[in-house]
Amino acid sequence: MVNAAPAATKKTSDGDKEVLVSVRGLKKHFPITAGIIVQRQVGAVKAVDGVSFDIIKGETLGLVGESGCGKSTTGRTLLQLYKPTEGSVVFEGRELTTMQSEDLRKMRRRMQMIFQDPFASLNPRMSVGRIVSEPLRIHKTITSKREQQEYVEHLLEKVGLNPYFVNRYPHEFSGGQRQRIGVARALALEPSFIVADEPISALDVSIQAQVVNLLEELQDELNLTYLFIAHDLSMVRHICDRVAVMYLGKIVELADSDELYDNPLHPYTQALLSAVPVPDPLVEERRQRVILTGDVPSPANPPTGCNFNTRCPVRFDLCYEEPDPELIEFSPGHWVACHRT
Amino acid sequence: MLKYIRQFLHRPSGLIGTIMLAVVVIAAVFAPWIAPYNPYERVQVQASDILAPPDSAHLLGRDDAGKDVFSQLIYGARVSLLVGFTASFVSMFIGTTVGLISGFYGGKVDNFLMRIVDFLLVIPDLPLALVIIAVWGRGLWKIIFVISILGWTYTARLVRSQTLSIKERQFVLRARAIGANNLRIIVRHVLPQVIPLIIAQAVLDISASILAESSLSFLGLGDPTLVTWGNMLNFAFERAISRQAWWFLLPPGFAILWVSMALILMGSTLEEIVNPRIKSHHLFNPRRMVSLVLPVPPESTPVPAIPTAQEDS
Numbered sequence: 001m002v003n004a005a006p007a008a009t010k011k012t013s014d015g016d017k018e019v020l021v022s023v024r025g026l027k028k029h030f031p032i033t034a035g036i037i038v039q040r041q042v043g044a045v046k047a048v049d050g051v052s053f054d055i056i057k058g059e060t061l062g063l064v065g066e067s068g069c070g071k072s073t074t075g076r077t078l079l080q081l082y083k084p085t086e087g088s089v090v091f092e093g094r095e096l097t098t099m100q101s102e103d104l105r106k107m108r109r110r111m112q113m114i115f116q117d118p119f120a121s122l123n124p125r126m127s128v129g130r131i132v133s134e135p136l137r138i139h140k141t142i143t144s145k146r147e148q149q150e151y152v153e154h155l156l157e158k159v160g161l162n163p164y165f166v167n168r169y170p171h172e173f174s175g176g177q178r179q180r181i182g183v184a185r186a187l188a189l190e191p192s193f194i195v196a197d198e199p200i201s202a203l204d205v206s207i208q209a210q211v212v213n214l215l216e217e218l219q220d221e222l223n224l225t226y227l228f229i230a231h232d233l234s235m236v237r238h239i240c241d242r243v244a245v246m247y248l249g250k251i252v253e254l255a256d257s258d259e260l261y262d263n264p265l266h267p268y269t270q271a272l273l274s275a276v277p278v279p280d281p282l283v284e285e286r287r288q289r290v291i292l293t294g295d296v297p298s299p300a301n302p303p304t305g306c307n308f309n310t311r312c313p314v315r316f317d318l319c320y321e322e323p324d325p326e327l328i329e330f331s332p333g334h335w336v337a338c339h340r341t
Numbered sequence: 342m343l344k345y346i347r348q349f350l351h352r353p354s355g356l357i358g359t360i361m362l363a364v365v366v367i368a369a370v371f372a373p374w375i376a377p378y379n380p381y382e383r384v385q386v387q388a389s390d391i392l393a394p395p396d397s398a399h400l401l402g403r404d405d406a407g408k409d410v411f412s413q414l415i416y417g418a419r420v421s422l423l424v425g426f427t428a429s430f431v432s433m434f435i436g437t438t439v440g441l442i443s444g445f446y447g448g449k450v451d452n453f454l455m456r457i458v459d460f461l462l463v464i465p466d467l468p469l470a471l472v473i474i475a476v477w478g479r480g481l482w483k484i485i486f487v488i489s490i491l492g493w494t495y496t497a498r499l500v501r502s503q504t505l506s507i508k509e510r511q512f513v514l515r516a517r518a519i520g521a522n523n524l525r526i527i528v529r530h531v532l533p534q535v536i537p538l539i540i541a542q543a544v545l546d547i548s549a550s551i552l553a554e555s556s557l558s559f560l561g562l563g564d565p566t567l568v569t570w571g572n573m574l575n576f577a578f579e580r581a582i583s584r585q586a587w588w589f590l591l592p593p594g595f596a597i598l599w600v601s602m603a604l605i606l607m608g609s610t611l612e613e614i615v616n617p618r619i620k621s622h623h624l625f626n627p628r629r630m631v632s633l634v635l636p637v638p639p640e641s642t643p644v645p646a647i648p649t650a651q652e653d654s
Contacts, residue, residue: 076514079518081514081517081518105520105522106520108518108519108520109520112518112519113515113518115511115514115515117511120510120511120512121511121512121514121515122512122515123512123516123529123530123533124512124534125533125534126529126533134516134519134521134529135519135520138519138520138521138525139520182515185515185519186519188519189519
């Protein structure tokens with residue numbers, strides 16, 4: 001894989017830290033088909049096109065990028081909810097992409113997901129008690145009805161909900177409460193790894209902070225590892241240890257969050273960060289903004305050369321002539337994919 | 342389960358529907374004790390008995406063969422209910438299973454099953470039923486069989502289309518993320534969303550089955566040895582209208598209407614209970630609506646009127 005080398009050497013730069021999830025050259029292409037009776041493939045949407053990164057045990061890795069750049073697909077493909085087109089995902093030392101579906105089902109105890117839309121991700125016909133205890137029944141971790149009930153009440157309490165709510169239905173709750181239900185369900189099997197797919201972007205600003213704080217508290221308490229997918233950059237800086245920036249199915253920059261925010265190397269990251277408003281009118285007035293023109297190119301038909309060359313403010317000849325730049329380690333722990341560097 | 346039954350009977354529509362259906366079911370079960378005459382017995386008739394109007398001995402008059410219409414009506418409930426419930430149960434079962442599998446798995450399975458459905462849908466039901474019965478011979482169970490294997494296609498389409506939309510919803514992906522297998526996703530997550538649809542469809546299908554049975558009877562392919570509402574209606578259409586014998590024509594029609602009404606009332610109540618979102622909607626809460634409409638009773642002082650209004654909200 002193109003990106004295998006840099007990710008592999010990262011282990012050394014991170015010292016003796018234990019790698020929990022290791023993604024190498026992950027690709028997910030959705031076929032575009034044509035024809036009515038006999039379907040043939042005429043193209044592919046390259047939602048995720050060769051992504052490599054490691055997630056270290058206990059850390060929160062942020063994954064940011066514009067809408068449609070493949071963040072959610074990366075998360076779902078990583079958890080094998082979508083079958084990857086190519087690449088490998090190693091979780092707790094086991095390869096997931098080649099795993100039989102029954103083994104994979106058992107592995108799901110260890111890795112869970114929190115979904116973006118708390119209104120759509122809870123079955124409207126199931127009471128909260130049944131939603132939260134469903135994983136227990138699937139994996140038969142707790143079989144006695146009474147113990148299940150007690151455990152569910154304990155979980156609800158842990159995520160800050162009244163245990164009295166077990167018999168209520170999702171539509172009786174607000175967005176923030178539903179997201180807590182989603183968190184409680186993800187925690188039911190005591191996983192070590194959680195993919196949080198924009199867990200706060202559907203919530204009110206006042207509720208966002210609550211949910212983020214809840215996630216952080218739970219991380220400390222249960223030693224969780226997060227892949228935190230988001231597009232709110234200020235929130236990402238707050239919660240994440242390291243941040244990966246995605247553009248058009250690829251990672252363009254990966255660094256510790258402070259390093260990334262203070263010293264962004266990729267022009268796309270610079271543009272993203274310049275869009276974050278500063279809560280100080282004096283600074284805000286003098287702030288230089290990099291305004292990107294145009295839209296994200298279609299992932300079905302990415303530009304030749306560097307993916308970003310249609311919108312890049314600092315593009316030059318090389319960006320059109322050379323193939324897409326590889327992710328290289330510019331300084332220790334700071335990876336970037338740009339010909340300029 | 343008991344909770345649901347209690348909820349069901351607490352609603353006026355559920356209670357009325359249940360009572361209406363219970364009346365018919367009791368009539369059907371206890372027909373020999375309720376009916377004053379046995380319509381299957383031969384009777385000696387005189388010319389004046391033919392289509393005789395109602396009197397004290399024959400509450401709904403007599404038919405074209407001089408038999409008591411009221412007794413026929415009660416015995417007819419047996420066949421109609423048997424055909425209606427059995428045929429629609431079987432067709433709902435087949436239709437739901439095919440629809441769920443087809444919609445959930447998609448691809449080749451879907452293609453194969455839907456071509457069978459297409460095949461059955463393009464052939465008009467009645468001629469096909471006629472051919473099958475003509476080749477195979479008459480009989481109650483054969484009629485039930487024919488009605489049920491011709492009746493499931495529409496349900497299958499309906500369930501499939503709903504399944505196609507439900508399986509893309511996020512809670513299905515979420516169920517997969519927590520490790521649920523396909524069977525569990527279908528039974529626990531997809532089926533409950535489809536059930537109200539199936540109930541509504543089943544209600545319609547029961548009356549459709551009763552009508553299908555009477556159509557077959559009309560064309561001479563029903564079971565001529567049985568007394569059914571369909572047979573009665575058709576005899577009445579042929580022979581009673583010209584003689585203005587309304588007592589022969591109206592009762593079977595009314596009986597079919599009665600059963601359909603009962604089932605529709607029950608069906609809509611069931612749907613309200615099974616679907617918690619309908620239940621919680623403020624327009625479905627009669628008390629809330631009344632409190633909005635009713636004026637606050639005039640008080641001697643305006644002060645106590647405010648706390649009562651707050652109590653309501």
